[in-house]
Amino acid sequence: MRTLFISDIHLSETRPDLTRALLNFLHDARSDCDQLFLLGDIFDAWIGDDFIHPDLTPVIDALKILSEQGTEIFFQHGNRDFLVGKQFASRIGAELLPEESIIQLPDGQSALIMHGDQLCIDDNEYQQFRTLVRNADWQKDFLSKTLPERLEIARQLRAASKEKNAEKSQDIMDVNAGSVQDALRSAECQLLIHGHTHRPAIHQQQLNHQAGTRIVLGDWDKELWYLSCNEAGCELLHEPISSTH
Numbered sequence: 001m002r003t004l005f006i007s008d009i010h011l012s013e014t015r016p017d018l019t020r021a022l023l024n025f026l027h028d029a030r031s032d033c034d035q036l037f038l039l040g041d042i043f044d045a046w047i048g049d050d051f052i053h054p055d056l057t058p059v060i061d062a063l064k065i066l067s068e069q070g071t072e073i074f075f076q077h078g079n080r081d082f083l084v085g086k087q088f089a090s091r092i093g094a095e096l097l098p099e100e101s102i103i104q105l106p107d108g109q110s111a112l113i114m115h116g117d118q119l120c121i122d123d124n125e126y127q128q129f130r131t132l133v134r135n136a137d138w139q140k141d142f143l144s145k146t147l148p149e150r151l152e153i154a155r156q157l158r159a160a161s162k163e164k165n166a167e168k169s170q171d172i173m174d175v176n177a178g179s180v181q182d183a184l185r186s187a188e189c190q191l192l193i194h195g196h197t198h199r200p201a202i203h204q205q206q207l208n209h210q211a212g213t214r215i216v217l218g219d220w221d222k223e224l225w226y227l228s229c230n231e232a233g234c235e236l237l238h239e240p241i242s243s244t245h
């Protein structure tokens with residue numbers, strides 16, 4: 001039994017090396033992956049299931065093949081691809097998960113999984129934005145616009161976020177320790193798995209006098225990161241991404 005977790009690949013037509021790396025990763029996963037969890041920001045932008053950049057269709061096909069061959073695929077939204085919908089999920093044979101889910105790992109441990117942006121509560125500005133764009137009416141209104149309109153809004157939002165983030169301290173953009181504890185306490189879990197911060201690590205922390213663990217997945221840039229879990233436990237792994245072939 002093998003379960004894999006990936007997040008923050010930020011696939012886009014501007015990074016064909018990331019698309020190739022993911023295609024290789026999914027190909028390798030075919031032989032022995034029972035469950036694949038996509039924990040958000042797999043795509044750098046998503047403006048609706050009705051528009052997928054042609055350069056990304058090989059990824060869609062590879063995910064579909066993987067699910068058809070028996071790997072269960074689960075998808076959680078990130079702050080970039082929060083508009084991924086049921087249509088896309090069914091196209092790849094994946095199940096869309098709520099933004100916080102509790103799952104069981106092959107070693108029997110329960111884990112709370114999420115993208116992780118909801119833990120960054122010190123970033124007030126971002127949390128306000130998150131509330132806005134996660135609102136069903138806002139999403140419905142956005143998706144009813146024409147493709148050129150949606151592309152333009154997405155471009156503006158990205159530019160604004162880049163500008164704002166440049167002014168923010170690193171601490172503000174990391175998770176808030178209290179929100180991690182609250183999340184684990186209310187889920188009654190000792191293990192949290194998330195992405196988003198691009199700070200891959202395994203943190204041990206104290207929770208109500210009990211040991212808690214927080215595993216942070218890495219983003220894909222020069223290296224690809226994944227968490228691999230089997231009956232013996234979990235390993236956070238990384239490999240270089242080749243830009244040449």
Ligand SMILES: [Mn+2]
Pocket residue numbers: 008040041078079080115117195196197
């Ligand atoms: Mn993110």
